[in-house]
Amino acid sequence: MYRSLLHQLLVRAPTAQPEFRHAFQERSRTQGDPGNDWNWHVNELHAFFTTAVEHVAETRPVNIFVDALDEASDETEDQNMSHRIVSDFHELNDLLCHKKLRSTICFSCRHFPVQNDNRGREICVERENQADISVYVCGELYRRLSMSTSKQKYLAELQDTIVRGARGVFQWAALGVTLAIRDNNNGYSLEEIRSRLEKVPKELGDVYKHILTRVIDKEDYPQTLRLMRWVCLAERPLSVTEICFAMSLPETEIPGPGSSLTEPETRPYDVMVKRIVSLSGGLVETKQHREDRIVQVIHQSVNDFLLRDGLRFFDTSSRDPVGQGHHQLSLICANYIRTTEMSRSNKLSAESITIEFPFIDYVIKSWFLHAGKAETRGVPQGYLLHYIQSCPGILQRWVKYYRILDYYSNSERRPEQSSNMLHIASSANLLSVVEGLLFTRLDLEQIDDAGNRAIHHACRWGHRKVVTTLLDAGAAFEVENKRRSTPLERAAANGHEEIVSLLLVKGADVNKQTGNTGNALYGAAAKGSRVVVQLLLDNKADVNAQGGEYGSALQAAASDGHQAVVQLLLDNKADADVNAQGGQYGNALQAAAYRGNQAVVQLLLDNKADVNAQGGEYGSALQAAAFDGHQAVVQLLLDNKADVNAHGGGFGNALQAAASDGHQAVVQLLLDNKADVNAQGGKYGNALQAALYKGHQAIVEMLQKKSASIINKDNQGRYPLHLTIRGGHRNLIDLVLSSTQMPDWNCQDLQGCSALHFAASGGSDQIVQAILESKVDVNFVDTYGWTALHWACRNGRPKIVLMLRGAGADADRKDINGWTPIDVATFCQNESLAYLFLGDAGEVGLKQNITRPGERQYYNCSSCYHVSYVLKAKYVYHQLMKLSRLYMVVVILVRTAVFSISALGVS
Secondary structure (H helix, E strand, O other): HHHHHHHHHHOOHHHHHHHHHHHHHHHHHHHOOOOOOOOOOOHHHHHHHHHHHHHHHHOOEEEEEEOOOOHHHOOOOOOHHHHHHHHHHHHHHHHHHHOOOOOEHHHHOOOOOOOOOOOOOOOOOOOOHHHHHHHHHHHHHHHHOOOOOHHHHHHHHHHHHHHHHHHHOOHHHHHHHHHHHHHHHHOOOHHHHHHHOOOOOOOOHHHHHHHHHOOOHHHHHHHHHHHHHHHHHHHOOOHHHHHHHHHOOOOOOOOOOOOOOOOOOOHHHHHHHHHHHHHHHEEEEEEEEEEEEEEEOOOOHHHHHHOOHHHHOOOOOOOOHHHHHHHHHHHHHHHHHOOOOOOOOOOOOHHHHHHHHHOOOHHHHOOOOOOHHHHHOOOOOHHHHHHHHHHHHHHHHHHHHHHHHHHOOOOOOOOOOOOOHHHHHHOOOHHHHHHHHHHHOOOOOOOOOOOOOHHHHHHHHHHHHHHHHHOOOOOOOOOOOOOOOHHHHHHHHHOOOHHHHHHHOOOOOOOOOOHOOOOHHHHHHOOOOOHHHHHHHOOOOOOOOOOOOOOOOOHHHHHHHHHHHHHHHHOOOHHHHHOOOOOOOOOOOHHHHHHHHHHHHHHHHHHHOOOOOOOOOOHHHHHHHHHOOOOHHHHHHHHHOOOOOOOOOOOHHHHHHHHHOOOOHHHHHHOOOOOOOOOOOOOOOHHHHHHHHHHHHHHHHHHHHHOOOOOOOOOOOOOHHHHHHHHHOOOHHHHHOOOOOOOOOOOOOOOOOOHHHHHHHHHHHHHHHHHHOOOOOOOOOOOOOHHHHHHHHHOOOOHHHHHHHHHOOOOOOOOOOOOOHHHHHHHHHHHHHHHHHHHOHHHHHHHOOOOOOOOOOOOOOEEEEEEEHHHHHHHHHHHHHHHOOOOOOHHOOOHHHHHHHHHHHOO
């Protein structure tokens, strides 16, 4: 609780942060990664919170609200925690009152275990909420019971009975309404309902027990148990539609050789909604969520009660009802997959699958999660071995559907196409299944499409017993997958200390290089696992080994802001290579600067990192920090003598990087430190062109005030006007044109493209119209003979094509290779444009089968597509046109043309 309160206070009052930040940084430096190597003690959090409240209250009021104080645990097992917190609050209040600081403290709690000591004001909710409960009960009864006018007295008396029985406890009133309506629908009289409500206990735990044992029909217990398992143990809330299937499928192992079951009969939707309430005695409800309704308990306390004791009322035979519950859900998932027939179509989509099989998304993604949880709680999943024997296609079906349903998210749980049961069981921690498969002498070195063996999967997920079993069976532990990752690297990169230690004892090579993942030390450093890093260093891992995306372990740790790991690596004499070049960011300082990790940047600078080291994606640490808008890091680097005008990197200099991404404060900071406003180079040519292309008007005005040149050209000969047009920013065009230095619309870049070419290829309709109104030559050609109409046809701009043609653009104008605008439109499969020129649907359709290059996406590609593609495709294209008039075998010729173009290297 103190953790949450302190976080909320520090976020809202940054002036109170320094003391805590200093303590955090010092602890991280000396003890390691927070959350893994150390955690705050409750007393420390309480002390920081008290100090922060006192600091903030000196300048403004502080109001503290805590709900449900009696549920406070602060992650300890101290049963008196609630009493201690109350005492702490009173002490804090006394302190603030003594210092005459403005503050209020308000907390809610039950009468027990927190006792009122009459210090301060008290509001007893159950004495004040009678009217609110009465309104709620009245509304629910009138809404859910259809009564004639003559029955109004009946409803009023029923309302009075429930309100009096609730005694100010809202949750009791909600349950009382549900029970009363149930009894009314079952034909009980008002007196009988009153009598039954009087038997309902007043404490919530006793109420839940009463409902489970007295209200729910005994013959419904099996179905109630199933419902409660789904509601309490499901990986996510199920919809009513999904519950219809979940409640209808067999929950036991189905023997026999059949590969599938018949899809079960499900209850109608409306019937199931009512059945959910009936089976749960009102403890479960349905709630609207997007297009469907989800099924959930009416209050979190219901879920807590069921998981603690409630499931035992229905499942008296299981030693662990939760473990057994996961086992049953796993079986239901498996049985549902058996009802699905594997389609042979290669055009299956997630949408088509979920429409045909409404429960499939949950089943596919949760089957082995439930199996793994059951196995972990001591319920073996041996049925899986029987299923893959009696239903040979079930696993392949699961793999195929998983890969389709998870296509876009591509989660780490998604299996490879060739994954087998050993791979999957090793990932899911299914020890009984792994042992069963090894008993059959299965080849444990089989690989999936990613080159992973079972040992890779078990090490990646940290399943020690499975790893031990595989190693005892003779699994090779120095093997690489297709990304060159070894089991040791997989374990280290995911922070599994036990597995790393086990593999090192077995003799795994601690310094083995693993391609883009570097090595085991690199992986652990990138993860931020100080414990694993220390373990690897103790086993003689080379702290300066090069390799991987980030080049070294130090750069990997710095990139993700793992300060404790950076410090640990530096303490192990990595300081000799603190400036080592390599990796995506060139060096550790640039990596930390790009991520905005100020503490890590300072730590590296303290260890003599070269603030002006060149290399990497952004050229320097300053440019990296400027690009992502990390003002504090930019200031820190400048304070340490970073060269504000250093050249290099993707943006040429820090000013252009900041201007391109719209970081106004950073731009101003760089200008204040004498950044050259007209420095040339980089992706956009200069800072002004970057700001114009991206449409950052405020930055454009800032740069102009600093005398940024409006007539500077970049290395492709483009003026700021060209890039403003290409970005489509009409408001900035007026700003650019207002300069008396600006050339006219016909100024060209090195490719010969004018303003109209740029506007036709990617600008807005309004910009094209404005240029045309200035009486420019609409048929002006670039170096390759392309007019604006060619460019509009290439990029599929129908409205601009019509505007250009209306202004007199020559539709028959040929470029230096003899191509007209319609040739370009047809080749690029911009069919709507083709029909603006031709009515011969057959010929146009034939041309459209030619593979086209991708759409123009980057302004700084000097041609994007014209002559380079045309020259390669021209011969094939014209031969195709001739042949189409002589032969009927058009499809074959088109395919030949496509193959030829691809062979020539056309996209």
